[in-house]
């Protein structure tokens with residue numbers, strides 16, 4: 001998902017030290033909203049407007065609405081940063097935005113404040129537009145009255161919609177943080193938020209089916225899809241929380257691999273493929289110079305270059321690694337995952353003293369989680385009998 005977002009996103013700029021990117025799906029939504037305002041909302045409420053005025057007003061309304069959506073996302077990120085979390089970037093896409101955090105909040109209060117900041121900002125902006133609307137109406141400045149009025153309603157809808165307790169959306173996160181605050185236990189809080197979210201998703205799906213039976217085919221299917229999508233999203237988030245908690249309890253030494261091959265920096269690309277990738281059937285290798293790790297190379301990244309550059313050394317194509325990315329066996333496994341996210345790496349070295357003793361890949365971590373979860377399911381089902 002993150003990789004997909006990366007590839008199909010456009011960087012707009014860096015504001016407050018946080019990179020802002022837009023996914024192409026956002027442009028579709030922009031066009032959809034502008035079109036709805038220009039051809040639906042404006043003629044219904046202001047039938048006397050000419051087409052030219054409607055187009056200009058519609059575009060300004062949509063632009064302001066999108067700036068407000070960006071403010072919503074920045075509010076999340078800035079509060080998160082204020083409480084010590086590292087925000088990698090903000091990506092805006094179809095269903096709103098995503099502030100990509102390097103680490104999740106570790107206490108309920110931080111989660112509550114950083115989540116509340118988003119809908120809070122939307123409602124504040126709605127109030128602001130409402131104020132402008134009221135003044136413009138009393139002064140008979142119709143253009144501003146129209147723009148402010150519609151943007152007030154749009155932001156009110158966004159603010160309220162985000163308070164619906166569907167986890168992991170804003171409302172669901174707020175609900176979780178409140179339970180978390182009370183129980184002091186993030187797992188039971190996530191469980192409670194997930195159950196509420198499941199109920200919502202079933203209700204949406206059931207409503208969709210009833211609508212279809214009632215003859216509203218398109219609207220019904222829409223609700224059915226949203227319900228199923230929410231169910232998926234909730235389940236994935238719940239699992240992610242369980243995994244994070246688990247990984248904060250186990251150590252790097254529990255997930256690392258000690259039996260592995262490294263590739264000397266002067267190895268030609270052709271040998272890298274034949275003697276390492278094909279022989280060991282691994283995608284990622286650490287690159288060494290003498291005893292030192294100096295980088296890593298992913299097979300997929302040089303797949304297309306391997307014929308043209310077969311005699312050149314892997315050092316030319318590798319991704320350099322610095323000591324900041326080195327792990328110790330005693331580090332929590334969660335740190336490995338955090339560093340991998342931070343640096344977009346799939347493999348990291350484990351170093352004892354100065355000596356490379358093991359490696360950790362995303363595959364190892366996923367395997368560990370998979371086996372652990374299966375083991376737990378087996379244990380649960382046997383204890384129930």
Ligand SMILES: [Zn+2]
Pocket residue numbers: 072073076118119162170
């Ligand atoms: Zn939000």
